[in-house]
Amino acid sequence: AAAHAFYTQTLGFETLMAMPEANLFIVQSAGTPGLGLLLEPSNNPVAEAYRRGVYEQGLPAIVFGSADVRADYDRLTAAGVVFQSEPAEGPAGLAAVFDDTFGNYVQLHQD
Template identity: 50%
Template sequence: MIRVAMTGVYVDDVAKAHAFYTDVLGFETRHHVDMVAGQVFVTVGAAGAQPDVELLLEPGEGPIAEPYRKALYEAGIPCIVFGVDDVRAEHERLVGLGVRFTQGPEAQGPVITAVLDDTVGNLVQLMQDAPAG
């Protein structure tokens, strides 16, 4: 069986991304390893859940990553989608913490979504299944 173990998000500042994804979004640090030349390997994951799935906070500079990240952002395309139980409640909580949203909670067919700015060069979509009926 093949399963997702890790995926990455290019960020313009790994330390700032780590703080945002843990302190604001509520993820937990899974790995924080000092590498050579001041680089770090940092992964986060859903606190208390999905222990086998990690999000790598990858440096987003360079000839491939930077144009890719900027193009997604400028086009308004989220780089990743996170599932939540209640998009409206998360939107309210995060707005209270000063998070900027480019799209508030909105029904889109079978789901409700919202899109936030992660402060490190990306848009992130929150999604929940729409209530039945």
């Protein structure tokens, strides 16, 4: 339920499906029908080891496209989201990575 609140209230996703009794939610980005993000606890030791390894390496588990990474960075920082660093230009475009506080790094990317 906490991840659902973060992804909807802080990041602005919409709830596509909710099964709070199972702590299972599917959210989607506004304006992106047909593409959902499953939020649920994992009891699978292999999946958890992978997630933990990706997190410990500081790698994003998911990348979201952004029309304006700097504006999103400012808005989310003001909402208390912790970024690894300020937005930076790279070979693929402008990017910023934040911690969703549920064991995942999320990258915002702008071409």
